[in-house]
Amino acid sequence: MTNRSRSSSSSEGELRLPRPPGLLRRYWARHPLFADILVVVVCLLVSTIPVIATPILPEGIGTNSREWQSVLPALSVVVVLGCLALLIRRRHPLIVLAASCVVSLAYMFAPAPINGPLLLVATYTVAVHVGSRAALIGAGTVMTVLTGAGLVLIATDLSSTTVVWGSLVNEGLNAVIGGLIGANVGSRARYVKALIDHSQRLVVERDQQAQLAASTERERIARELHDIVAHSLTVMVALAEGVAASNDAERTRPGVEAIAATGREALKDMRATLGILRDADAAPLAPLARDTTTETVASARAAGFDTRLVVSGDPADLDSRTQLAVSRIVQESVTNVLRHASAATRIDVAIQHDPDGVSVTVTDDGLPTSASEHTAGFGLRGLRERVGLAGGSITAGPRRPHGWSVAARIPRQESTS
Template sequence: MTSTTPEPVPPGVPAPASPLTELDARNLGPVRRWFAVHPVGTDRVVVGLYLAATALALAVTDVPAARWWVAAASFVVAALLLRRRAHPVGVTVAVSVIGAIGILTLGDTAAFDLAAAFGVYTVASNRPAHDAWSTAGVAIVMVAGAALIASPSATYDDGLRIPADVPLGTITADRVVTAVFVVVVILIALSIGSTVHSRRLHIADLLDRANGFAREAEQSAQIAAAAERGRIAREMHDVVAHSLTVMVALADGAKALGPKDPELARQALDELTETGRTALTDMRSVLGVLRAPESGTENELATGAPDLDDVVATFRTAGLPVRLVREGGAANLPVPTRRAVERIVTEALTNVLRHAPLSPDVRVSLGGVWNPDGPGRSVEIVVLNTHGPGQSKSTSGAQQGIIGMRERATALGGTIEAGPYGSGWRVRALLPLKEEM
């Protein structure tokens, strides 16, 4: 059975925020919020208002014999209104047709105009404008048209209203007033529904933008966290892999030199101690960044970088015949570039020490070059070694270091090449310089 427990959020990555909804954006009171959250309850309230209006109309109608017909038609209309959200246009047209038939049969509008207005509002608040106006036109033609030719008329005698027996189709002032009233009610419903629809579209657009910004911020945080993890992983690789490789080589050298040359063995042990202290310092810096991710990570990781001469000297003490050649145009490098140069050289020499410790010649070149197809001036780093007798050119186990060097070069907009070269192996990196040297 699979577990449904959500995966924990990684450290440094904010928990995903829930998308904003329309209820979050609208400042609704308790009553309006209840209607917004309970659409079925809202439909029942609408049907109740319609039936109450119908009952009031039946109580004052001048045609008692037709009350049973109006009551039956009202329940049919009420059932249709309960479905107005699913089929707003069809329900409004059906209600208008039933209302027109009821007015023509009863000779009174009863509450059919109110039902048509509810339907028009639903269409206008949920459908495009052309659907709303078309449906409202059908409702006006059916209900207002029937009221214009069949609604009751009356005469007045000493202030008393006396029903007038006016033939069907005869237009009177009372019927015109009733028809105009029906049109006004339907147009008011259309106007309110259109306003609600426009407000919903506006709120939806604002919510899309807000949720889009939230998603972008979350993705940016995740990307930044992934980049931070990658940068810290590179630093950990430098501290652990590089330092331990050199320390093992120094320890082996000191052991081998102990009986023959105690002074050289002592120097190797001193270098071993210094390398260990440097590794501990770097490790504390990395762990400090992990404990305080909000601090200046790049600056903290960039401090304490060893000088390139010290790097070469350390590997020379470990037994590699390293030569450092500085050429023109590579002085006063920016801190990020100097950091990348030292790390690339350290990684390359570590791979030589690990995979080709018997190399008779290892050369480190640092100089400035001009890139005709690139960003102008660049600093070039070349680490070239010649394989010793019985050594292969296999790089199994060094691929992670090559990936780390490539990431460092790419971070500065540079390139790196690593592969067989003549009888040995060459690492060549080009790091662009933003300022002329």
């Protein structure tokens, strides 16, 4: 396939934008009042010259000047007022169309067939500023009125057949020409306006989508940083307190080593998160999508808690999003026990793998505490957001007679590996 054929085929589905306006059209658009005044002047010249010149034409071309003397003043006033009405044609196009109809009726009282461009301009204006349908209805109404009035004038001998039919033919042509030109110009103007409105909506939607994407990314980063920093620092503080409470260097060595290991893991996770921020092509959460449940349980044991982990079912083919959610649920729940559970000594972690999903339960035996101490921070809120993104549900609350429980259910999804 040649480059020309490829370019032509690719442009078939694109919008065909109109050509940009030329110098004259841009000037008209910037100076509407001057344009209307110029139109009024042209219409006055074209309309009044026949009214003034016809009575003084030689015999056989014009008509008896005495016949003109009776209609010339009134006809001149009507024509001038009708042309001046063009000054309001943009705001009141239908009024201008009605005025042009009155002027056309006045032409029928003249002794000789004369006409002007007023109906052409009025029909054009209605088609541009109101619509093609309105111009069609308006022109049809005007021609119907003129035809009816002309028949009445012929029947009552107030006008001749030549004048009436000449006026009807000329005004009919004016209405058709003005309507066709106005429909073309109006359709183009409305098409350009629709394109501009569509472009503005696209810009607004693009900005909104960018804001939503940025907000979602901020929330995701906040969850990751909270999970990494809060858990690691909590474990390190608990281990440091245990080390500080003992004077035996040999007994505190495992605690010190656990503090160093926890710090190294936190540093590695922080580097992975920052790597995602720096690399725009990196898959979100890919470097952190690993099972840290065993590490979390080990850190709680090192901090002095009797922590038990029970995993049942087949964890094979667990997708990375669900695996990450399970790890974070266990991590955040254990962190809350270390931080908030007063006099807690035991933590039970149960993970049940079913064919249709994963159930996670984390309980402790701490003393009763108010729910606000657990839910006021960002941890549980971040868990709800994470579990919600995975399509699951989570509940957290006090146990009886004492302790706290976190239970989550996440449906199994197709593996992304």
